[in-house]
Amino acid sequence: MKKIATRDVYGRTLVELGRENQDIVVLDADLAKSTKTIEFGKEFPHRFFDMGIAEQNLMGTAAGLAVAGKIPFVSTFAIFATGRAFEQVRNTVVYPGLSVKIAATHAGITVGEDGGSHQSIEDIALMRVLPGMRVVVPADAEETAQAIRTAAASPGPFYIRLGRAGVPQIYDSSYRFELGKASVLRQGEDAAVLACGVLVAPALQAAEILFNQGVRVTVINISTIKPLDVKAVVEAARQTRAMVTAEEHSVIGGLGSAVAEVLGEHYPVPLERLGVADTFGESGSPEELLEKYGLTVAGIIAKVERVIARKKTMFFKQS
Amino acid sequence: MDNNLIKNLEEQAKIVRRRILEMLAQAGSGHTGGSLSGVEFATALYWHEMRHDPKNPAWPERDRFILSKGHAAPLLYAVLAERGYFPVEELQGLRKLGSMLQGHPDMKKTPGVEISTGSLGQGLAVANGVALAGRLNQQDYRVYVMLGDGEVQEGMVWEAAMASAHYKLDRVTAFLDHNGLQIDGPVAEVMNPEPLADKWRAFGWHVISIDGHDLRQILSALEEAKKTKGKPTIIIGKTVKGKGVSFMENQVGWHGVAPTRDELQRALAEL
Numbered sequence: 001m002k003k004i005a006t007r008d009v010y011g012r013t014l015v016e017l018g019r020e021n022q023d024i025v026v027l028d029a030d031l032a033k034s035t036k037t038i039e040f041g042k043e044f045p046h047r048f049f050d051m052g053i054a055e056q057n058l059m060g061t062a063a064g065l066a067v068a069g070k071i072p073f074v075s076t077f078a079i080f081a082t083g084r085a086f087e088q089v090r091n092t093v094v095y096p097g098l099s100v101k102i103a104a105t106h107a108g109i110t111v112g113e114d115g116g117s118h119q120s121i122e123d124i125a126l127m128r129v130l131p132g133m134r135v136v137v138p139a140d141a142e143e144t145a146q147a148i149r150t151a152a153a154s155p156g157p158f159y160i161r162l163g164r165a166g167v168p169q170i171y172d173s174s175y176r177f178e179l180g181k182a183s184v185l186r187q188g189e190d191a192a193v194l195a196c197g198v199l200v201a202p203a204l205q206a207a208e209i210l211f212n213q214g215v216r217v218t219v220i221n222i223s224t225i226k227p228l229d230v231k232a233v234v235e236a237a238r239q240t241r242a243m244v245t246a247e248e249h250s251v252i253g254g255l256g257s258a259v260a261e262v263l264g265e266h267y268p269v270p271l272e273r274l275g276v277a278d279t280f281g282e283s284g285s286p287e288e289l290l291e292k293y294g295l296t297v298a299g300i301i302a303k304v305e306r307v308i309a310r311k312k313t314m315f316f317k318q319s
Numbered sequence: 320m321d322n323n324l325i326k327n328l329e330e331q332a333k334i335v336r337r338r339i340l341e342m343l344a345q346a347g348s349g350h351t352g353g354s355l356s357g358v359e360f361a362t363a364l365y366w367h368e369m370r371h372d373p374k375n376p377a378w379p380e381r382d383r384f385i386l387s388k389g390h391a392a393p394l395l396y397a398v399l400a401e402r403g404y405f406p407v408e409e410l411q412g413l414r415k416l417g418s419m420l421q422g423h424p425d426m427k428k429t430p431g432v433e434i435s436t437g438s439l440g441q442g443l444a445v446a447n448g449v450a451l452a453g454r455l456n457q458q459d460y461r462v463y464v465m466l467g468d469g470e471v472q473e474g475m476v477w478e479a480a481m482a483s484a485h486y487k488l489d490r491v492t493a494f495l496d497h498n499g500l501q502i503d504g505p506v507a508e509v510m511n512p513e514p515l516a517d518k519w520r521a522f523g524w525h526v527i528s529i530d531g532h533d534l535r536q537i538l539s540a541l542e543e544a545k546k547t548k549g550k551p552t553i554i555i556g557k558t559v560k561g562k563g564v565s566f567m568e569n570q571v572g573w574h575g576v577a578p579t580r581d582e583l584q585r586a587l588a589e590l
């Protein structure tokens with residue numbers, strides 16, 4: 001299957017939005033060729049601002065454009081957007097609730113060869129903790145395009161997490177992305193896998209393999225991490241009583257933590273979290289790194305088997 | 320220059336100082352010294368220089384003022400209240416639970432506050448963004464931003480300074496409230512930012528150095544800024560922290576302390 005990087009779709013969608021709406025402006029920090037904002041810059045040079053290698057100023061300037069009525073899309077690598085400029089995002093963008101759309105690329109370990117310094121595995125946690133921030137991790141090309149359009153059309157701040165590497169198609173054009181709404185891709189009663197971003201496709205593959213072994217697994221794409229679709233999470237817990245999360249992010253603070261918070265308060269069931277296990281990444285090809293850190297079909301299957309085993313143990317203990 | 324204008328502005332400045340001291344005494348905490356040092360500049364903007372309408376704070380064509388040194392919130396609040404953006408009685412709520420006047424400026428709560436500030440170093444970048452938007456919209460409003468001399472120790476100020484010049488934002492005018500003191504002591508001893516004029520010039524700015532309490536000098540610097548094309552202007556105003564109250568002037572201890580009732584009475588008597 002043909003793979004498309006979400007950043008490529010982002011670049012194309014920005015150009016479309018630029019044609020439709022004069023108020024769309026785009027800012028980058030010397031990574032326009034990598035984040036794909038260069039496409040917008042070529043067509044709308046006067047609405048494109050390269051701020052140089054200065055991410056704090058990047059966010060502050062975007063805030064100024066937003067406060068004056070523009071709709072700024074801001075791009076750089078996820079590590080810099082959320083790490084280097086965290087406090088600018090916190091105090092000058094999200095605290096005043098400004099309509100700045102941070103579309104960060106090169107998130108997660110699939111950045112690959114650039115190594116651990118550039119592999120953001122903390123960004124979901126950092127953005128999720130901010131009151132009023134909307135955090136979206138699209139799973140494929142179609143969802144990316146729609147999420148970008150949703151961000152442009154909705155007032156207030158957004159964080160959209162995009163990747164460097166290509167991802168397989170999950171959705172066709174009949175899909176309708178809705179902010180805060182989980183997308184159930186497959187139904188089963190033995191366990192539920194809640195995935196986001198590049199791990200949605202492996203979750204579906206894992207479910208298919210398990211199906212052939214007689215294990216029925218629900219697969220849900222949680223593309224909006226915040227506001228989280230609490231109803232969908234609780235419903236999946238109620239139906240399966242065995243939950244697995246899968247994300248290309250630290251196991252601390254991301255999707256797994258968000259789901260754990262909901263389960264702990266609403267419907268406690270065994271939970272297994274697949275993610276980068278509290279460690280930094282390193283250089284390697286994206287495939288090699290996913291393999292090494294266990295973010296694979298086999299990794300998801302192992303978590304599902306483990307959580308089902310835990311569910312059974314709990315069941316026997318209770319009875 | 321019109322003598323009456325200067326006299327009126329001087330009278331206004333006195334009222335603003337009075338309001339600052341009263342609201343700080345009422346609040347029991349807050350930043351006194353750095354609010355008093357910027358009084359003349361803010362007064363010149365709001366009573367003379369800026370095109371604005373207190374009854375219509377969102378007027379798209381208005382000139383903007385951004386208080387980058389957000390801890391001088393009492394100065395901004397005094398000016399906004401005196402100009403009629405909100406009732407003067409609100410000043411008594413400064414820093415209190417449920418008040419529209421937060422410890423640092425909050426644009427969501429206070430009419431006339433253009434952007435929330437308080438975390439230092441961020442206002443100039445916002446001013447640049449506002450100015451870029453004005454240019455795109457072919458609006459001719461100007462953007463004024465007040466910086467502290469301790470604040471310019473923040474690296475982000477220089478990222479923004481580079482960008483203002485790069486984008487030739489001649490509608491951005493900064494005022495550097497050069498009062499020489501920060502929390503830990505004299506700015507020159509804590510982390511010396513000098514030579515300030517040379518630094519800003521090297522970053523591509525037009526630099527005007529004045530006495531930051533002299534209204535004639537302020538008004539003529541603002542005129543010069545408006546006539547300066549192709550680059551942003553910074554007015555470096557030599558000021559006195561705690562200006563107007565003898566026992567507060569140049570005292571580092573008055574950075575983040577409010578006057579007691581007794582100190583307030585002594586201070587008001589001097590104004």
